Amino acid sequence: MIHTIKCIFNIKASIGANKFLYYFQKIPFIGKLLRDNYYSEVEAKKVFTFIVMIGKYTISLLQKFLYLAIVVYLPIRLMTEALPTLNQTELFIHIMFFLSFIAASFSAVDVLDPKMIKYICVRLMGISPKYYVLSTLLLKYVSFFIFYTPALIMFSILLGAPFWWGIILSITITSFRLFIVSLHLYFFDKAGIVLNKNYYISLPGALIPLALAYCPAILGKTLINSTFLISFPFVLISIGLGLIGINYISSYNKYKDAVELATKLDNPIYNTKRIMSESRFADVKMKDKDFTQDVLSSTNFSNETGYNYLNKIFFARHKRLLYKPVVMRIVVICAAIVAGIITRIVSQDATIEAANYLIKSLPVFVFIMYFCSSGEKLNRAMFYNCDISLLRYAFYRNKSIILLNFKIRLKEVVSINLLPAIFIDAGIVLMILISGIEYDFIQLVILLLSILCLSIFFSVHHLFMYYIFQPFTIELNIKNPFYHIVNTIVYMICYVCFQVETAPALFSIVLLIATISYIITALLLVSKFSYKTFRVK
Amino acid sequence: MQLLLKDIHKKFGDKEVLKGATFTFEQGKIYGLLGRNGAGKTTLFNCLSGEIDLVSGESLINNNGIVTKLEFEDIGYVFSSPILPEFLTGYEFVKFYMEINKEKLDATKKIEDYFDLIKIDNEDRHRLIKGYSHGMKNKIQMLCFIIARPPVILLDEPLTSFDVVVALEIKKLLRKIKNDHIIIFSTHILQLATDLCDEIVVLNNGVLEKVPSEALHNPGFEEKIINLLKD
Known part of the structure; x- marks a missing residue:
């Protein structure tokens, strides 16, 4: 497992560093400073890889802050300015519940999604599908927890809640999300459907909570409050669900099918270059009806x-x-x-x-x-x-x-x-x-x-x-x-x-x-x- | 008639692909240009046809003692992936091609005769090239040199895209016309080269080397070629 994580990390790092080198070389004048032989300079590349990874993680950390600032903090400030009777702390809890617990369950779970890196690791490199999925999930949710916690703490304080609410939220959201991941896997196993690709389910699943997050608040109401969300039973239930999820995920035996489905070659994501250039051709291309x-x-x-x-x-x-x-x-x-x-x-x-x-x-x-x-x-x-x-x-x-x-x-x-x-x-x-x-x-x-x-x-x-x-x-x-x-x-x-x-x-x-x-x-x-x-x- | 290549050099960035390729090709023979992937076969063809510029060296035509520079018009070039204007029908393209090569035409042949020659039936002639298969497009490209009859014909991996029946037809066709032309045929498939060609020229390390034709059907020939290509 540790070995698989290392492998995935190395592949991702190499891809990142090569991309960096490639695009750096495209920059006029200074691009020439990096010659092609840098691709093979193992030591120099380690430095690049390190820089690129640091950059990547800094960006994901900033993303969490940015996300909360834009979808939670700003709307709350605007709404409470318009409606001074609203309690911004309660509003925070209300919006977090509908966005991070409910909407994200449909929109932010990508365990079954096709991805280039998945194709490379499993199909090309031959990493076992189970190890691949487990490693990426581990990496994903550990970093999710680590990056989300400081952001949640900061915005809890900014919105007038005690700092530990941020920690509670981070723990409950991560646990709940792991449970949701297991539900996605369960549905794939039992019904063969990929929930977030089934737009009849995923679109309303993401849009209805989105509406619920903001609309009642505009009317001056909150549907979920802190006595429910920041309560001992809720935290306990969340952690319990999270443990059930982890158990299910680690003993799941359909990863091979799931990865196979997500790495089918006819999937357009594996041909992004073609798609990009085709969009450029589209407006100068003949259509059959022209003839x-x-x-x-x-x-x-x-x-x-x-x-x-x-x-x-x-x-x-x-x-x-x-x-x-x-x-x-x-x-x-x-x-x-x-x-x-x-x-x-x-x-x-x-x-x-x-x-x-x-x-x-x-x-x-x-x-x-x-x-x-x-x-x-x-x-x-x-x-x-x-x-x-x-x-x-x-x-x-x-x-x-x-x-x-x-x-x-x-x-x-x-x-x-x-x-x-x-x-x-x-x-x-x-x-x-x-x-x-x-x-x-x-x-x-x-x-x-x-x-x-x-x-x-x-x-x-x-x-x-x-x-x-x-x-x-x-x-x-x-x-x-x-x-x-x-x-x-x-x-x-x-x-x-x-x-x-x-x-x-x-x-x-x-x-x-x-x-x-x-x-x-x-x-x-x-x-x-x-x-x-x-x-x- | 001879095609003379003298000390042809070509570089891409720092990488020198052709390092003084020199050779004399004779009329009436089909030459197999053999080389490994990336050896520079297509580059050599592109240099000859003027697609890309040389670093140095020259290519000449010796016509009964009169030596002239090889002009683009002297060359019929069949690309490995056929490139044709897709908005025309096969018929329209050939008509257009015949009109612009008016003075080179064989007066006894009509446009229909050409299509019959390459066995594209009447219905397909009037379809857009856009909908043609790879093999059909390649056939149309072959028609170009059959119509314009340039002295030098370059074929870049052409037979690989044809099915066995068409490949045989094309082979026969090339043998039929070879007396009037210098035909150079690039391939990395050894068997195709020994089967069709009168001479084999190896492109290796940026230079051209002739393989003695008497060795062509000797046992041990394959090993010899492989050894040549391995260095």
Whole structure:
């Protein structure tokens, strides 16, 4: 048993220390201080392990204090402030009873839960299931008692109870919890159910006491008081139940089945990496419903050839993905337009003011259009669904082909992003018309055209960033720091524009020149460098 | 035609995987590139195909005395795990591939002929590649080099994913086309190498070593290879 505890402790410590080393190495600059060979430096690692374990236990100790502070102490202070008639000591006992005795019986017992460490110890290392469970339970409840006691003592005193109430509570809660663990095992043995995974039982089991803990108190009542909970019979019964529990736990003979069930490989927890990356893929992934028979029939595209053919099919089959962000933006724009119409109905003055502001506020639209153009999501969709595979083929990385593809896609992306711009333009015209203000026609046209120009500018920008940095890894992480830096700079420029006040005509001319030169620069740079940078990394 | 590899070096971090790999591959032969797990077989292929950059060294094509740099277009590369655009149907992908390789096509063959060749039936041709099995995806990848007919064909552990019937078909196919190509076939399965290949090249400790072809079917050959790989 002692040996098993040692083994589990060592495995956990090694995992902890390796994780620490691994993530430490990821920190820029100082991460390099730790070389890979530290993994094998037994002595140095002992020190790490020690640090990590100390850290872990400090955190669990602090957690107990934090837990009591947030779920017990703060609510009690708030409630007694609102209802001065409430006795905070009695309230403390009441809440502790419903949370720690009842609710936790359903939510905090994890003896039958699947866990990575359980899988490693039992399935991979071959530790006996019984010894594994008994050792972890022993470790868990000894540390539970040790860490919970000081926290309970402190909050007992803070809430006006004698310090020894904290000790009594800690003893009774730990004993009672051990009894509950044995009940979980009993139900697994007799009925084959895992109580806390059976949501019909565990959800009400945790939520009803939660409600009982706070609701009656809000009404000024406590259901459980200290004469019951801090009484000799209750303490005796708790300890008795705890001893029954310990007896049952130590003589239980179904641990093998229980652990086997919890370590089935198809359990998603054993594949967290996959799940994490899948959530990142989810919003750029095709769904089967995206491929209706109509979309699938090749004849729709049969008059296209080569890369046009490829891109036509791509954009047709990813409509949902590509247009979803656009549709969301259009919804927001429409909501703004509706709000404008309502404002007009309510107050004409406000509308006039808004319209006057709109027509002069071209720089603000730089900022707005920055948010109205979808870029990264489109890039991710293109990368994950198309380029990630085709970039493996040499022909696709050919200089002229990359440029050709860039141009085809630029047209598509621009046309997607122009949609919200058109809605914004329409909204502006509508607002100016219903406000009835007098306006300079030329100025309005310049504004409207500039907004379209901005939309094109950002489309070029996003696609250009993708082609010149190709920041995505196969797991769809963004790894290229320059991508972030350039994006931040562009964002800052947009933000600065938000603050400038210049003549609209001048601003528009600058904008037009900037857009045209950006397009030319992008085409030049893409044709020159993308065959090197546009790769799967 | 020859493929010349000269002193190819490749490092990952501090670890040197290829330490001056040098070899001459001849047209008309199927080479088995044999190496243990992690020996650098895929790395070598990736270097040749331009997937990753070399530290130093060069790869050249000698075409009847005219020596040119090995270009990516000269290579057909079949990856061990097939990578294809999943949003296309098999038919669409092949159509696309044929169009962009127009000038290399065999004018007598139509798209249907290619599918017949690799035995993918009409219904499956018009299904999304997304739903294809590993073996079917691999077949489509094989079609790429059958269509574009690049001088050098690299196959990274291809037959391991096929069932016995398909594996035999592919073997026959490779033997049929080998006269026009340089085919290099990486594997860690010794039997597959001796069975299909004309020459065996061992990648060990970052260098390429030829195993004399006359030894290929001698008794004691296996031990010899194992000894080579063990150092």
